[in-house]
Amino acid sequence: xxxxxxxxxxxxxxxxxxxxxxxxxxxxxxTLSPVLVTAxxxxxxxxxxxxxxxVITADQLAASGQRTLVDxxxxxxxxxxxxxGGPGTVSSVFIRGAANxxxxxLVDGVRIASTTLGGATWxxxxxxxxxxxxxxxxxxxxxxxxxxxxxxxQIFTKRGDGAPKATVSAGLGSYATRSLDAGIxxxxxxxxYALQAAHETSDGFSxxxxxxxxxxxxxxxxxxRKRSVSAQFSVExxxxxxxxxxxxxxxxxxxxxxxxxxxxxxxxxLGSYAVYAKNKLSQNWSSALQxxxxxxxxxxxxxxxxxxxxxxxxxxxWQNDLRIGADTxxxxxxxxxxxxxxxxxxxxxxxxxxxxxxxxRLQRGQHAGSVALRNDNSDQFGSHTTxxxxxxxxxxxxxxxxxxxxxSFRAPTFNELYYPGYGIDxxxxxxxxxxxAGLHYEQDAMHASAVIYRNRLNDLLVYAPVCPxxxxxxxxxxxxxxxxxxxxxxxxxxxxxxxxxxxxxxxxLQDPRDDTTGKRLPRRARQHGSVALEYTxxxxxxGVESVFSGERFDDGGNRNRLGGxxxxxxxxxxxxxxxxxxxxxxxxVADKNYTLARGYATPGSNLFVGLRYAMQ
Numbered sequence: 001x002x003x004x005x006x007x008x009x010x011x012x013x014x015x016x017x018x019x020x021x022x023x024x025x026x027x028x029x030x031t032l033s034p035v036l037v038t039a040x041x042x043x044x045x046x047x048x049x050x051x052x053x054x055v056i057t058a059d060q061l062a063a064s065g066q067r068t069l070v071d072x073x074x075x076x077x078x079x080x081x082x083x084x085g086g087p088g089t090v091s092s093v094f095i096r097g098a099a100n101x102x103x104x105x106l107v108d109g110v111r112i113a114s115t116t117l118g119g120a121t122w123x124x125x126x127x128x129x130x131x132x133x134x135x136x137x138x139x140x141x142x143x144x145x146x147x148x149x150x151x152x153x154q155i156f157t158k159r160g161d162g163a164p165k166a167t168v169s170a171g172l173g174s175y176a177t178r179s180l181d182a183g184i185x186x187x188x189x190x191x192x193y194a195l196q197a198a199h200e201t202s203d204g205f206s207x208x209x210x211x212x213x214x215x216x217x218x219x220x221x222x223x224x225r226k227r228s229v230s231a232q233f234s235v236e237x238x239x240x241x242x243x244x245x246x247x248x249x250x251x252x253x254x255x256x257x258x259x260x261x262x263x264x265x266x267x268x269x270l271g272s273y274a275v276y277a278k279n280k281l282s283q284n285w286s287s288a289l290q291x292x293x294x295x296x297x298x299x300x301x302x303x304x305x306x307x308x309x310x311x312x313x314x315x316x317x318w319q320n321d322l323r324i325g326a327d328t329x330x331x332x333x334x335x336x337x338x339x340x341x342x343x344x345x346x347x348x349x350x351x352x353x354x355x356x357x358x359x360x361r362l363q364r365g366q367h368a369g370s371v372a373l374r375n376d377n378s379d380q381f382g383s384h385t386t387x388x389x390x391x392x393x394x395x396x397x398x399x400x401x402x403x404x405x406x407x408s409f410r411a412p413t414f415n416e417l418y419y420p421g422y423g424i425d426x427x428x429x430x431x432x433x434x435x436x437a438g439l440h441y442e443q444d445a446m447h448a449s450a451v452i453y454r455n456r457l458n459d460l461l462v463y464a465p466v467c468p469x470x471x472x473x474x475x476x477x478x479x480x481x482x483x484x485x486x487x488x489x490x491x492x493x494x495x496x497x498x499x500x501x502x503x504x505x506x507x508x509l510q511d512p513r514d515d516t517t518g519k520r521l522p523r524r525a526r527q528h529g530s531v532a533l534e535y536t537x538x539x540x541x542x543g544v545e546s547v548f549s550g551e552r553f554d555d556g557g558n559r560n561r562l563g564g565x566x567x568x569x570x571x572x573x574x575x576x577x578x579x580x581x582x583x584x585x586x587x588x589v590a591d592k593n594y595t596l597a598r599g600y601a602t603p604g605s606n607l608f609v610g611l612r613y614a615m616q
Contacts, residue, residue, distance in 0.1 A: 038106070038134040038154040040361065040370070041143055041330065042321055048363070050370055050390035050402050052438055052451045052491070054078075054135040061130060063541065065571045065585030067177070067200070067608060069127050069155075074547055075530045077493040077506030078137055078151070082523050083123075084600045085207025086175070088224025088254035091122040096137060096453065097487040097512030097524050098150025102410055102430075104140070106154040107272040108232075108246045110292040111144075115311035115338045116347060118147070118413040121296055124252045124270040126228035128169070128181040128198035131158040137491070138453060139408035139434045141386040142372035145334070145355050146411040149432045149457070150487070157230040157248055160185035160194040164615075167196075171610025175223070175603075176203035179610070190236040192244075201225045205601060208257035212599030215259055224254035240280030248272045262303035271295040284323035291316055309342040311414075332357040332374075338414075346418045351380040353411075368392040376409075380417075381429050384409050398443045408432040416461055416479040424469060428481050432457045448494035455487040460514070462556065484515040492529075505531035519558045523597065525550040539575035544568070554598040565594035579616055584609040 035043050039051045046053065054076055066072045070091045073079045082092040082100075092100035101118025104111060113120055133155055140148040164186035171179045183196030204223035208216055227250070234244025250270045258264040274292035281287055297310040314337040322329040334355040340347050357374035370390045377383045388406030395401060410430040417423045438451035460483035467474035468482065489510030496503055507529035512521040520526070532545035547567045554560040568590050573583035584607065591605035 036134055038152055039136045040359070041319060041332070042328070047400070047442060048368065050368060050392045050404060051140075052137040052402070052436065052449070052453075054133075054137070056133040056135075058131050061127070061132070062583075062612070063571070063573060065573070065583050065608065065610075067127065067173075067179070068123075069125050069130065069133070070122050072127070072133075073153075075506075075532075075545065076135070077491050077508055077529065078135075080524060080528055080549070082596050083602075084597055085222055085256060086204045086224075086601070086603055087202065088123055088204065088226070088252060089207050089222065089256050089600075092119070093122055093153075094524060095135075095150035095153075096455070096489065096491070096508075097510050097521060098455070099521075101413060102147060102149040104144050104148045104152045106144075106152065107248050107294075108155070108157055108274060109276075109290060109317075110246075110272040110274050110294050110315060111313060111336070112270065112272055112294045112296065113147070113311075113313070114296045114298075114309075114413075115313065115340050116309050116342070116414045116419075118410075118416075120153075121268060121270060121298075123254065124226075124250050124268045124296075125155065126198055126200075126226060126230075126248075126250045128179070128200070129157050129196055129228055129230040129248055129250075131156045137451070138404070138436055139386075139388070139406045139432055139455065141376075141408035141432075142374045142388040142406055143332075143357065143359065145336075145353070145357075145374065145376045145386075146384075146409060146429070149408045149410055149430070149455070157232065157246065158183060158185060158194050158196050159232055160187045160192045162187060167612070167614045169610055169612040171608055173202075173608030174606035175205055175221075177201070177608060192232070192234045192236075194230070194232045196231070197229045199225075199227050204255065205603070206257065207255070207600060209599055209601050212257065216257055216599060218257040218260045218262075218264075220255075220257075220263075222255035222257060224252060226250065226252045242278040243276070244278075245275045246272075247274070259303040264302040265300075267299040267301075269295060269297040286321045288319045288321075289317070307343055309340065309344070309347065311338070311340045313338050327360065327362040330357075330359045330361075340414050344420065346420050346423075347414055349414055349418060351378060353378040366394040368394075372406075378411065381411055384429060384431075399439065399441050401437070401439055403437045405433075405435045408434065410461075412461060412479075421474055421476060422478055424467075424474075424478050424480060426469075427461060427479060428459050430457055430459050430461055430481075445497040446495070449492070451491045453487075453489060453491070457485045457487070460485045462514075482516065485513060485521060486515055487512045500536050502534040502536070503532070504534075505529065514556065517556070519556060520553055522554060522556050523552050523562070525552045525564070540573065542570070542572040544570050560598050562595050562598065565592060567592060567594070579613055581612045581614070582609075583612060 034046045034055050039049045068087050074081045078096050080094040084090045095103050105120035136152045140152045166184050168182045179200035181198035185194035202223045207222040230248045232246045236242050252268045255265045272294045276290040279287045292315045294313045300307045316335045318333045320331045337352045339350040355376045359372035361370040373387045375385045386407045390404035392402045412427045434455040436453035441448040459481040462483045464480040465477040467478035491508050493506040512524040528549040530547045534543035550564040552562045569587045571585040586607050588605050
């Protein structure tokens with residue numbers, strides 16, 4: 001379906017009206033602001049954060065009724081998604097026009113990613129294990145190092161607090177989708193614990209369409225099975241001293257299409273494991289030490305052959321936060337070792353990066369500022385120094401203005417360096433320079449933000465159909481540093497409560513462009529967003545939402561156009577008893593046919609209904 005401009009203009013007008021009313025309305029009292037960790041690598045009130053951020057709370061995740069994190073993120077400002085079929089198939093997330101491998105994803109402070117592909121394997125991340133999500137938009141290499149060009153997404157798994165609590169959730173939906181998860185958590189006597197397990201399956205639908213071509217299309221159903229577990233355990237032997245461990249482990253067995261007459265499938269494992277110590281060494285000195293390991297392992301069984309790629313990252317981090325009056329000096333030492341073991345011999349490599357970083361944050365009345373500097377020294381791609389400067393001014397108790405600039409870089413993946421017939425071992429890291437300014441408004445019944453940004457990238461790594469070097473060994477093209485790109489745009493969001501009603505929306509107007517060719521970067525729209533209306537009556541809630549996107553192109557040459565689309569979804573939940581909740585979601589109510597990637601199918605009208613028990 002191709003959306004008309006007028007259809008997209010309706011939510012845009014509604015959002016602008018919300019934002020305008022926010023700037024002129026300051027009659028209610030300011031609420032307690034949520035606490036964010038990711039923006040400064042330490043707890044901060046959202047009202048004091050100088051970066052552009054987003055928090056998705058546990059209540060919001062539960063109320064969404066969605067089955068995957070990718071679907072949750074699609075409804076948030078600044079996010080676009082791509083998926084090669086239904087849930088369980090290869091998925092990508094673009095933040096402010098940046099590619100999937102140009103953003104950092106953390107699980108409880110541990111970086112997860114495929115070292116060969118770059119970026120997180122989103123389809124393997126289990127939504128059932130997530131307590132909350134924090135997003136920091138824009139470059140953050142000065143705090144997190146390589147790959148933090150588009151932003152940083154941090155996932156927090158479920159954590160125990162208070163008296164012992166048990167949770168159980170079960171659901172059924174279209175495409176024979178079934179899910180079951182259960183957990184227990186609590187704290188007491190200086191001990192905190194949480195354990196959660198989940199299992200979900202779906203028969204799915206054909207991942208491909210006839211547009212994929214006769215050598216890829218297969219009309220069979222492509223389902224998946226996902227099993228996951230998360231755990232946290234910590235002790236406090238003395239006040240201000242904490243020792244603990246965290247883990248997340250997920251296994252996905254998913255079918256896909258690579259030709260007729262064969263059951264093509266992927267087996268993937270995602271893991272994040274960490275032990276840590278948090279110590280208050282003095283009244284003004286806090287230390288956090290973490291030793292962690294993450295894995296991203298995959299096996300492919302396909303008509304064209306079998307393949308295995310296992311990547312792992314061993315990570316060490318020591319962070320020290322020093323209070324100097326009202327200011328904070330942060331010093332960080334890190335080491336990360338990336339290793340690949342694969343059937344393809346050329347990919348069996350290892351690289352290590354040693355990093356040192358420092359940042360300083362200050363507050364002077366209505367003024368706030370921060371400066372950060374980091375050096376990442378890799379035994380493979382050398383030394384890279386990045387920095388950032390941010391300033392904020394509070395215009396009133398509810399309205400603040402932020403201005404920032406920062407640099408970033410992305411390390412080439414092992415595929416871009418070594419994959420036979422594709423990688424070039426002399427490829428250089430991408431480099432970025434970003435500036436942004438924003439207005440943020442926060443009151444009881446109203447929240448709104450408007451941010452303008454420009455992110456200029458040099459040495460962009462793209463697929464070159466004619467390889468400029470080593471043409472004899474790369475007759476079908478290669479990955480090469482030939483491009484420059486600019487990611488620019490305006491990002492708007494607002495939500496307002498009117499008694500029992502809540503209206504929320506997001507709109508992104510962007511221009512993610514390859515400066516070398518003048519073409520738009522593939523699978524990015526010029527405009528995209530969402531709008532939703534919710535109604536709450538007692539312990540029941542119902543809502544309707546629309547997710548929309550303009551046209552995109554499936555290729556860098558902008559030859560294969562993907563039409564714009566608009567989807568209508570409804571959701572509802574009601575408390576049956578004190579601890580029991582019935583919930584449901586109906587996605588794509590109008591059964592619209594739309595495309596995220598050429599040759600790959602998307603879900604039609606689909607329903608999911610579940611029952612949740614959560615001990616109060």
